[in-house]
Amino acid sequence: MRRTFVLSVILSLFFINGFAQEKITKSEKEHILSLLDKQAEAWNEGNLEKFMETYWKSDKLVFMGSRGPTYGWQATLDSYKKGYPDKTAMGHLKFKILDLNKIDTNTVFLIGRYELTREIGDLAGHFTLVIQMIDGEWVIISDHSSGES
Structure with missing residues (x-):
């Protein structure tokens, strides 16, 4: 039993070290966060084309x-235009970043929360x-965006 446990721990450490994520640099993090700032700014201006520049x-x-x-x-821009046809529908967007990890040299995975404050009813999700x-x-x-019920 103990031998199995020790072997499991050793294999787990090998797996974690073998597939460890790269560390995101301060500069990369700043660029990623500025990308989301640019998105929120464009959204809050009611400018979907500018918002889509980040895609x-x-x-x-x-x-x-x-x-x-x-x-x-x-198709994504067209979908946004259909769902948010005007500034009233778009409201005011705010992001909260929950997690940010570098997957490899050129790829980042981000988890966040969005909040839309609108006169016609607020929306939020992850x-x-x-x-x-x-x-x-x-x-x-x-x-991948999901709204709260």
């Missing part, structure tokens, strides 16, 4: 929402983002 402009972009996956930058360095810029390649 990967590719047909491979994935946005997962309550209606399932949306593929592609243009999101996960996969953010990747592409052509020298950090861009969102995958966004």
Whole structure:
């Protein structure tokens, strides 16, 4: 029994060390947080096109929402425009970052909370983002957002 426990501990340590996440640098963290600041600023201006500048402009972009996956930058923008047709619907966006980890040299995984304050009723929920360095810029390649009931 003890031998099995010791072997489990050794294998666990080997697994953790073998697949350890890279440490995110201060500069990378600042760039990622500024990306979300840019998103919130654009949203609060009512500017969805500027908001979408933070996303990967590719047909491979994935946005997962309550209606399932949306593929592609243009389709994601169109979906945002349908769901948030004007400033009243958009309201005021605020993000809270809950966790930020570097997966590999060029990829970051972020968990956060969003809060929309609106005259027509507030919305809130959580999101996960996969953010990747592409052509020298950090861009969102995958966004999964879920609203609270």
